[in-house]
Every structure is written in C-alpha cells, then in structure tokens.
Amino acid sequence: MKLPAIHSLPLTLTDQLGRRVVVPYPPQRIVSLVPSQTELLFDLGIGARVVGVTKFCIHPSEARQQAAVVGGTKNFDFEKIAALQPDLILGNKEENYQEGIEQLAEQYPVWLSDISTLEEALRMIRQVGILTATQIKAEALEQGIAESFATLGPVTLPISAAYFIWRKPFMVAASGTFIDDMLRRTGFINAFAEQSRYPEISLAQLAQAAPQVIFLSSEPYPFKEKHIAEFTEVCSSATIRIVDGELFSWYGSRLRYSAAYFRELHQNLLSS
Structure with a gap:
C-alpha cells in the first residue's frame, strides 16, 4: 500500500x-x-x-x-x-x-x-x-x-507434551493458543489438544493424559525446580523441564530467539 x-x-x-x-x-x-x-x-x-x-x-x-x-x-x-x-x-x-x-x-x-x-x-x-x-x-x-522457524523443518517423531502456565489451580495451554502453535512447530503434540485455550486440569487428568514431557513455564506462574517433584509423583515416566515462557508466548521481536531455543530443547529431550 x-x-x-x-x-x-x-x-x-x-x-x-x-x-x-x-x-x-x-x-x-x-x-x-x-x-x-x-x-x-x-x-x-x-x-x-x-x-x-x-x-x-x-x-x-x-x-x-x-x-x-x-x-x-x-x-x-x-x-x-x-x-x-x-x-x-x-x-x-x-x-x-x-x-x-x-x-x-x-x-x-x-x-x-x-x-x-x-x-x-x-x-x-x-x-x-x-x-x-x-x-x-x-x-x-x-x-x-x-x-x-523455517529451519526447524518437519519432525518425524513428535513428542507428546503438557505445557503448564499456572499452579493452584493447575492450568495448561491447550488448542487455539499461541503456545500450542509453538509446540507443534517445535515437534510436540499437545497432550490437551482436545481442550481449548487455558483449561484448569486436575492431576488425575494429567495422569490419564500421560504426556512424555511436562513443561513448566517460567511465566505467568514462575515455576521453579522445587515444583518438579509434585509432577514426578503423578507422571513418574515423564521428562519434566522448566522452560522459558517468554520464548513460547511472547509474539513480538523476542521470536528472533525462539526457534534456536526450541531446536536445542527438542534435541536435549531426544538425547536425555
């Protein structure tokens, strides 16, 4: 124009x-x-x-x-x-x-x-x-x-993941969110894709979903290493990671750093 x-x-x-x-x-x-x-x-x-x-x-x-x-x-x-x-x-x-x-x-x-x-x-x-x-x-x-983001390329073996944004009540990012789009582009299948937006879930629902990976976001709730134990009790076989919430949810110029972070995160999970 x-x-x-x-x-x-x-x-x-x-x-x-x-x-x-x-x-x-x-x-x-x-x-x-x-x-x-x-x-x-x-x-x-x-x-x-x-x-x-x-x-x-x-x-x-x-x-x-x-x-x-x-x-x-x-x-x-x-x-x-x-x-x-x-x-x-x-x-x-x-x-x-x-x-x-x-x-x-x-x-x-x-x-x-x-x-x-x-x-x-x-x-x-x-x-x-x-x-x-x-x-x-x-x-x-x-x-x-x-x-x-184009350099991320297709993923042949997607990993199921639950992405937590809040605690008490527990809330996850589900379908229709920017975080969900970032997860898919990074090679993850959202374990709560059948729900929309940011639903509250119980630990029983988490156990039933049985994700391979649980992401605890640094924001808006500031998850720390001390919170990992309560998720381990519910999903003992899942890999649990504290992740940079800004790189998953900030949709402005910070996206410059997201693809490289996602690539390293995915590679680390595959090698762990």
Whole structure:
C-alpha cells in the first residue's frame, strides 16, 4: 500500500480484530498495553516515542524507566493514560480486557492484535511497522523470524507434551493458543489438544493424559525446580523441564530467539 508522507493526512488501518483505526501518521506518543509489543517498539528503534507501558513490560529494562507505568494489562490507570495524551494505543484481545479497551477507544486510536499463530504474529509485526513508519525494519525483522522457524523443518517423531502456565489451580495451554502453535512447530503434540485455550486440569487428568514431557513455564506462574517433584509423583515416566515462557508466548521481536531455543530443547529431550 502507498503510505502518506510524514505529517500528512492520518493513516487508516484495519487491526487484527477487523476494526478500522485512524492514526496520526506517524504517531509520536504511543502507549503500549502489551509487554511483547512494547519490546517490539523499542526494537524497531522508536522507544523514545513510547510514553506509556504496563508494569509487566520488563523488556527492554529501560522501558519502565523512561515511560510512565499505566497499570497492568488487565487494569488500566485511565487518568495516567489521559495525562500522556497518546495518539496511538497498542493492545491485544487476549492480554487486555474488553471493557477497558472499549473505554480507551472512545477517546484514542486503539489498535488491537489477536494472535494465536506464528503467521498472525508476523502479520502484527508488519502492521505495527506500517502504523509507526518503521516498515523497513519491521519487514526485515519479520523475514528473519520466518526464516529461523523455517529451519526447524518437519519432525518425524513428535513428542507428546503438557505445557503448564499456572499452579493452584493447575492450568495448561491447550488448542487455539499461541503456545500450542509453538509446540507443534517445535515437534510436540499437545497432550490437551482436545481442550481449548487455558483449561484448569486436575492431576488425575494429567495422569490419564500421560504426556512424555511436562513443561513448566517460567511465566505467568514462575515455576521453579522445587515444583518438579509434585509432577514426578503423578507422571513418574515423564521428562519434566522448566522452560522459558517468554520464548513460547511472547509474539513480538523476542521470536528472533525462539526457534534456536526450541531446536536445542527438542534435541536435549531426544538425547536425555
């Protein structure tokens, strides 16, 4: 598409929920309500234009120092956001809450991502590049990530896996999630693929599923080595690993590192 010149007419784009969003082009005061998209903005070289982030925007480390913290991903501080006078707000259907997003959208341009596959993540990166006049960097990033995943290649012997994201209650990533797509691309069969999104499961259900591998994610629940024992009691034959949750679930520029991590993880499991 042909983009307007700098400081020309506003840019109109459709977000990943099919909403038409009119944005001053290029936006100069951006609030990001999604940690992985905050990191993307900084990696696109426009961190100086990011004026607001959430308390969970931990990458890069300077994000919460130079930008105002406007609450969490599920509870926005509307007064702080108003004081920042944003000309673009970036959110996500799953990570943010509908009521808060709708309230913001009454006053500001709000562009929402909706991501459950690698393809949707790459499309988001490309579209954010268009939104922020950083399309050359965004396209290079998108291409690099796509090429890194292409090197994973087909897997002849998939391994069944359960991926835990929470404890008390136990919750797993099932079908229809970005994590599920990452598992499949890495050579794993989701042991809870017959369920959707993030179901609560019992240890009895885990025993019945009998996965070959149990992944305990470092986020959102911070699983540690001390938690391995309770899963070993239920699935004594399973291999249990603490894994980097950011590399499985962050769908922005951090994906640059995911394919190499997945390859090493898969190889280590096959050799163990």
